[in-house]
Amino acid sequence: xxxxxxxxxxxxxxxxxxxxxxxxxxxxxxxxxxxxxxxxxxxxxxxxxxxxxxxxxxxxxxxxxxxxxxxxxxxxxxxxxxxxxxxxxxxxxxxxxxxxxxxxxxxxxxxxxxxxxxxxxxxxxxxxxxxxxxxxxxxxxxxxxxxxxxxxxxxxxxxxxxxxxxxxxxxxxxxxxxxxxxxxxxxxxxxxxxxxxxxxxxxxxxxxxxxxxxxxxxxxxxxxxxxxxxxxxxxxxxxxxxxxxxxxxxxxxxxxxxxxxxxxxxxxxxxxxxxxxxxxxxxxxxxxxxxxxxxxxxxxxxxxxxxxxxxxxxxxxxxxxxxxxxxx
Amino acid sequence: xxxxxxxxxxxxxxxxxxxxxxxxxxxxxxxxxxxxxxxxxxxxxxxxxxxxxxxxxxxxxxxxxxxxxxxxxxxxxxxxxxxxxxxxxxxxxxxxxxxxxxxxxxxxxxxxxxxxxxxxxxxxxxxxxxxxxxxxxxxxxxxxxxxxxxxxxxxxxxxxxxxxxxxxxxxxxxxxxxxxxxxxxxxxxxxxxxxxxxxxxxxxxxxxxxxxxxxxxxxxxxxxxxxxxxxxxxxxxxxxxxxxxxxxxxxxxxxxxxxxxxxxxxxxxxxxxxxxxxxxxxxxxxxxxxxxxxxxxxxxxxxxxxxxxxxxxxxxxxxxxxxxxxxxxxxxxxxxxxxxxxxxxxxxxxxxxxxxxxxxxxxxxxxxxxxxxxxxxxxxxxxx
Amino acid sequence: xxxxxxxxxxxxxxxxxxxxxxxxxxxxxxxxxxxxxxxxxxxxxxxxxxxxxxxxxxxxxxxxxxxxxxxxxxxxxxxxxxxxxxxxxxxxxxxxxxxxxxxxxxxxxxxxxxxxxxxxxxxxxxxxxxxxxxxxxxxxxxxxxxxxxxxxxxxxxxxxxxxxxxxxxxxxxxxxxxxxxxxxxxxxxxxxxxxxxxxxxxxxxxxxxxxxxxxxxxxxxxxxxxxxxxxxxxxxxxxxxxxxxxxxxxx
Numbered sequence: 001x002x003x004x005x006x007x008x009x010x011x012x013x014x015x016x017x018x019x020x021x022x023x024x025x026x027x028x029x030x031x032x033x034x035x036x037x038x039x040x041x042x043x044x045x046x047x048x049x050x051x052x053x054x055x056x057x058x059x060x061x062x063x064x065x066x067x068x069x070x071x072x073x074x075x076x077x078x079x080x081x082x083x084x085x086x087x088x089x090x091x092x093x094x095x096x097x098x099x100x101x102x103x104x105x106x107x108x109x110x111x112x113x114x115x116x117x118x119x120x121x122x123x124x125x126x127x128x129x130x131x132x133x134x135x136x137x138x139x140x141x142x143x144x145x146x147x148x149x150x151x152x153x154x155x156x157x158x159x160x161x162x163x164x165x166x167x168x169x170x171x172x173x174x175x176x177x178x179x180x181x182x183x184x185x186x187x188x189x190x191x192x193x194x195x196x197x198x199x200x201x202x203x204x205x206x207x208x209x210x211x212x213x214x215x216x217x218x219x220x221x222x223x224x225x226x227x228x229x230x231x232x233x234x235x236x237x238x239x240x241x242x243x244x245x246x247x248x249x250x251x252x253x254x255x256x257x258x259x260x261x262x263x264x265x266x267x268x269x270x271x272x273x274x275x276x277x278x279x280x281x282x283x284x285x286x287x288x289x290x291x292x293x294x295x296x297x298x299x300x301x302x303x304x305x306x307x308x309x310x311x312x313x314x315x316x317x318x319x320x321x322x323x324x325x326x327x328x
Numbered sequence: 329x330x331x332x333x334x335x336x337x338x339x340x341x342x343x344x345x346x347x348x349x350x351x352x353x354x355x356x357x358x359x360x361x362x363x364x365x366x367x368x369x370x371x372x373x374x375x376x377x378x379x380x381x382x383x384x385x386x387x388x389x390x391x392x393x394x395x396x397x398x399x400x401x402x403x404x405x406x407x408x409x410x411x412x413x414x415x416x417x418x419x420x421x422x423x424x425x426x427x428x429x430x431x432x433x434x435x436x437x438x439x440x441x442x443x444x445x446x447x448x449x450x451x452x453x454x455x456x457x458x459x460x461x462x463x464x465x466x467x468x469x470x471x472x473x474x475x476x477x478x479x480x481x482x483x484x485x486x487x488x489x490x491x492x493x494x495x496x497x498x499x500x501x502x503x504x505x506x507x508x509x510x511x512x513x514x515x516x517x518x519x520x521x522x523x524x525x526x527x528x529x530x531x532x533x534x535x536x537x538x539x540x541x542x543x544x545x546x547x548x549x550x551x552x553x554x555x556x557x558x559x560x561x562x563x564x565x566x567x568x569x570x571x572x573x574x575x576x577x578x579x580x581x582x583x584x585x586x587x588x589x590x591x592x593x594x595x596x597x598x599x600x601x602x603x604x605x606x607x608x609x610x611x612x613x614x615x616x617x618x619x620x621x622x623x624x625x626x627x628x629x630x631x632x633x634x635x636x637x638x639x640x641x642x643x644x645x646x647x648x649x650x651x652x653x654x655x656x657x658x659x660x661x662x663x664x665x666x667x668x669x670x671x672x673x674x675x676x677x678x679x680x681x682x683x684x685x686x687x688x689x690x691x692x693x694x695x696x697x698x699x700x701x702x703x704x705x706x707x708x709x710x711x712x
Numbered sequence: 713x714x715x716x717x718x719x720x721x722x723x724x725x726x727x728x729x730x731x732x733x734x735x736x737x738x739x740x741x742x743x744x745x746x747x748x749x750x751x752x753x754x755x756x757x758x759x760x761x762x763x764x765x766x767x768x769x770x771x772x773x774x775x776x777x778x779x780x781x782x783x784x785x786x787x788x789x790x791x792x793x794x795x796x797x798x799x800x801x802x803x804x805x806x807x808x809x810x811x812x813x814x815x816x817x818x819x820x821x822x823x824x825x826x827x828x829x830x831x832x833x834x835x836x837x838x839x840x841x842x843x844x845x846x847x848x849x850x851x852x853x854x855x856x857x858x859x860x861x862x863x864x865x866x867x868x869x870x871x872x873x874x875x876x877x878x879x880x881x882x883x884x885x886x887x888x889x890x891x892x893x894x895x896x897x898x899x900x901x902x903x904x905x906x907x908x909x910x911x912x913x914x915x916x917x918x919x920x921x922x923x924x925x926x927x928x929x930x931x932x933x934x935x936x937x938x939x940x941x942x943x944x945x946x947x948x949x950x951x952x953x954x955x956x957x958x959x960x961x962x963x
Binding site for chain 3: 384602604612
Binding site: 142154304 | 423461463464465468525527528530531532533535536538539541542543545546548549551553556560564639640692695696697700702706707708
């Protein structure tokens with residue numbers, strides 16, 4: 001299992017704040033600034049410019065920060081818990097489960113509030129992630145690459161169930177629209193629930209070290225006095241909340257959780273605690289860049305960020321795979 | 329019926345006992361007596377060393393009887409569903425001109441089912457063998473994403489007319505060629521060279537499929553609802569998507585690929601032992617793998633271009649076939665898988681048409697059952 | 713005879729093999745020994761053409777393993793690796809039957825069946841031949857694999873740590889079986905061993921590998937000395953006279 005994540009080097013724990021990180025923050029800050037001032041509507045020329053700015057641009061930018069950081073951290077937590085570098089919500093079916101939960105709520109209660117929809121998505125994402133973890137625990141794997149293959153197939157199964165329900169209820173095209181992640185609809189009054197994922201982020205920071213230990217396996221975790229089952233459950237719950245909320249408010253952000261932690265550990269090695277801020281930062285940065293590209297390439301129209309992420313993410317994923325292949 | 333069941337056994341499908349020469353005097357198929365030349369293994373531990381179970385596919389008389397029974401039932405069921413589909417509920421009176429026209433249409437559908445069953449069954453079993461993994465299916469390797477992308481692009485660019493533009497035989501050949509080119513590129517790139525790795529190849533295929541999927545989804549968003557409705561019909565596997573003009577092209581391709589696979593089934597048995605064992609036994613593993621994968625691509629490409637995506641049908645059928653056949657030998661598993669596929673497909677159409685009057689949902693139902701079985705299989709303890 | 717000429721291979725960033733020049737004569741049992749990561753298994757795998765070389769040539773019975781057709785090699789040379797996973801559900805006898813593939817291409821004749829029975833009896837697997845591999849213990853499965861490579865009926869048999877899953881009793885039995893195969897069936901057996909005392913007791917020749925190179929190669933008696941073993945394993949080893957010949961003590 002050469003794709004497993006090495007335990008953090010004990011003495012080499014980096015300082016949380018170093019000049020490079022500050023520089024990173026500055027760069028991402030600039031990107032976010034660009035996001036605030038990019039758009040068709042001329043916020044300086046028009047009378048209601050300030051109002052539009054508050055209704056659309058600020059929420060959208062906050063949405064980018066929250067969703068980008070949350071999905072990148074979900075990917076990291078999943079990779080820690082499974083000790084597999086190629087695992088994240090899109091390669092384990094978690095996103096598809098969240099979509100299924102959302103769809104079921106929409107069918108049963110078309111007038112449901114956004115909070116109800118979110119609960120449906122979160123519960124389904126939790127169930128799906130547990131199914132996947134259960135699978136990992138019951139099967140002895142010869143290769144770490146089998147894991148994402150099975151995960152993607154699992155996602156396809158759930159996806160086909162969603163499709164079936166959508167066809168029966170004539171919602172196929174809307175399903176596609178929800179599922180394509182896009183920040184277009186992140187407006188004041190509709191996005192506030194996204195703040196929930198900020199809590200997830202804080203929780204991950206607090207318990208990050210335990211996830212690393214749990215990732216070493218049930219026996220080692222128990223040896224050092226941790227309750228393995230509880231940590232896995234907690235991790236799953238955090239992933240489910242992040243994925244569910246982001247899926248409902250923004251949509252699917254494919255591969256983000258996969259490419260961000262991998263790039264960070266390629267550059268910085270595997271020291272979890274000092275990597276966490278970088279994972280958040282890079283997650284936000286990549287989502288923002290993709291969103292900016294999506295907003296500008298066919299102005300005045302928008303390309304959903306999930307399309308750009310899907311294509312960019314696929315390319316990076318393939319590059320990571322090939323890199324790993326070359327290094328045995 | 330009894331004559332019909334017996335007829336195909338010696339010709340099309342290798343008979344069980346003929347392939348299991350316990351001691352050179354194996355009994356003829358169907359007659360397989362439990363006593364005599366081939367006593368049951370383990371029946372008597374003091375049996376002299378000459379009187380022991382064979383090393384063939386079905387070592388014991390019990391296994392042979394079981395296999396014969398399975399094969400027989402599958403043939404009977406295939407014929408029943410096939411004939412039932414042709415004859416039942418024909419609105420025109422028997423013997424009238426209209427009766428024959430409808431029957432003829434149904435024959436076409438039936439031929440399509442046979443082709444699809446053949447493609448998916450052989451394709452999936454062979455794919456699982458060369459990838460050494462019993463729970464994956466070749467459909468995830470990007471064929472379907474490519475198909476969806478092609479169909480969506482056509483509608484996106486040309487509107488509803490786009491679909492009719494895709495219907496001709498030239499376009500059919502081009503679609504198959506595009507899918508073959510994609511897979512040949514993938515295998516040539518990732519399975520040759522010093523660091524060839526099957527699983528990397530699989531994942532890259534899946535991820536490329538995912539990227540194509542994202543592009544299709546985006547284009548689908550921009551379609552008008554009426555255009556989307558037309559497209560949606562093509563995005564689900566359905567035998568009614570097939571065109572009678574495609575058959576003269578599809579049949580020879582499928583027969584060719586299927587024959588080559590069946591002829592190589594003894595080698596497939598060895599490939600199933602894994603790369604190192606196969607090499608030890610003198611198989612050129614890489615060459616064999618690439619050849620089989622190309623044949624699989626051809627089968628999957630024909631099936632997908634003809635009727636559209638069927639993601640879990642192959643998985644369902646292969647899993648059932650291994651359970652039913654009770655042997656590792658591809659000479660027996662492949663025909664059983666084909667028959668199983670046909671029974672499942674024609675049975676599903678028969679039941680949905682005559683019992684539930686909901687023919688349009690067949691592929692979705694098959695997908696759901698296949699998907700559930702997939703879930704059940706991965707949650708069972710095992711080793712991958 | 714197995715001949716390696718200036719063989720080298722960059723196996724991973726840490727392990728580098730060669731250049732190795734080595735001649736293993738036909739007949740008898742040759743043991744490859746050495747510390748972990750020395751490259752014993754890599755060498756064996758390269759001789760068995762499961763792994764390509766970067767430089768040099770390897771010949772087995774005069775056939776260059778990198779250019780000879782795999783099919784022809786399979787009649788002269790068989791190799792069994794440590795880890796053997798088979799997805800297929802096979803009985804012991806069916807597995808052993810695959811050993812005949814190079815000769816029969818899957819069409820088993822009465823003569824093939826005879827060979828299969830012999831190989832099964834040779835490893836005392838008669839009682840188990842109808843059992844499925846996944847029903848067996850690790851040691852029994854290991855014997856089944858060895859029976860398969862014996863049924864392959866090749867002059868050269870390469871085995872990578874065949875004692876790995878075996879307890880004391882079965883290790884001794886396995887080594888006796890292999891010894892018998894060398895003596896009675898005239899096979900040339902090359903075997904990677906972890907336990908130097910098994911090598912000293914059962915092998916005719918020992919080839920000591922260290923750091924990707926062959927350090928010593930000669931008759932067992934010549935290698936089983938305190939001086940040589942201390943050098944090979946880079947830890948103090950004392951060779952004393954045991955009841956069945958020299959015995960290495962290193963505790």
